[in-house]
Each structure stands twice: as C-alpha cells, then as structure tokens.
Amino acid sequence: MFVLGKLSVMGWINIVLVLVLVWLFWGQFYSYILGRRYATQLKNDEFKEGMHKAQVIDVREPEQFKKKHILGARNMPYSQFKIYQNSLRKDMPIYLYDDAKTMAARTAAKLHKKGYSEIYILKAGFDKWDGKLKGTKVK
Template sequence: MTIWIVWGIVLAIVAWMGYNYLRIRRAAKIVDNAEFEALIRKGQLIDVREPAEFHRKHILGARNIPSNQLKSSLAALRKDKPVLLYENQRGQGVTNAALYLKKQGFSEIYILSYGLDSWNGKVKTS
C-alpha cells in the first residue's frame, strides 16, 4: 500500500513538472547564448533578479525589473519589440515573468537557457 502512495506522489510531481514545462514553452522561446546575443540588439533585455544581484553582475545593456515588480513596470516595456529575460539559472522568476508578459499581450518573449550562470558574452560587474 505504501509503495502505491509513493508512486502516486512521484507521478503527480512528474505530471506537474511536465505541465509547467509545456506552459513556459507556449509563453516563451528558450534560446542559447548565441541566439540570445543576436537578439539583444533589437530587443528589450530584462534581468528579473533582485537589485542587489543585478548590481553585482549583469549582462551589459540589461535593465533590472525584478519579477515581483513586473506588473508595476509594465508601461516601460514595448509590445512591438522582443523581450529577453534572464536570471542566474532558468528558474521561477523568468517563468513567472514570461507567463505574465504573454498574458498581457507580448508575443516575442525569449529566455536565456541556463541563465546568467552560463552566459559567455559581455557583462558589467561592480
């Protein structure tokens, strides 16, 4: 009986992870370093981490809009330009930001695969 409960929990977790993966894939395109760097020139580069993390290190040209402040900063973003999102690793912050932006009518949303930790382009450090 206990084994069935464990398997049920494991199955529920896997199903939840699959559901979240499909949701984010519908909202945004996950891209590698090369594609992300090519998009920077024509897009809006947004770092969704907290300000302290942003000031320590960020991609050159990025604006800091923490994911929990995105709603109040929405007017600063243009819907006619691609939005490029990143954080340290691809986590809940970029996921929430991408889903929210999609819901608000943004159509071109890109996420840096593996986040800033894997970025090999230009950065600004303090």
C-alpha cells in the same frame, strides 16, 4: 519510540521530506512548462545575436543585478513586475533571463497574458552566460 497514530516520528518525517521534494520538483517542472509555452528558449549565441534589437530584461532582484548582469540589460525584478510591466514596448522583442529560468518563465507567462508575443528566455540561465557583463564585481 513515540508513535503518532500508526506511524512513528521517523515515518512522518519521511513523508514530509517526500512531500517537500515533490513540491520542489513540481515548481521546477511548472516553470519549465511555462517557459516552453509562452517563450522561445534561446542558446547563448542566439541570445547575443538578437539582443541588440530587443529589450533585455533581468528579472533577478536588484542586489544580484548590481553585482553582475548582462551588458545592456535592464533590471525588472519579478517581485516588482506590476510596477515595471507598462514600461515595456509591445512592438519589440523581449529577452528575459534569471539564474535558473524559473522567474523568467513566470514573467513570460504574465507578459503573454498582457498581449506580448515576442518573448524569449536565455536557455542556460545567467549562470552559464558567456557574453559581456557589467557590475561591481566584474574585472
């Protein structure tokens, strides 16, 4: 078997796999910490209760938003945050959601740095939403 230094090719592949797994885990953990630090996590019922007096923001990409989104939500993709950030009001709560809370948590951190204080994230993410939906594939 071919050996690089004192490790075999399989040894190097294992090291790379472990590093990739650590990197993925760290990304999820970091987003979790951001979400907890800068926003309040809301269960579906709590989100539904307050969303009528808030700015509901879907931070997923436009294609996902068009397929299906929470009724009344605006699309503000995380990838285009700089374009949309000034369209939010500081005197109203902001309710954020995405599929896995990763982008919502990052958006919450950016909003907090811009002076927003009432920031909330849908705890279970959009995949577990049981409220009203709108979109092209909703029946």
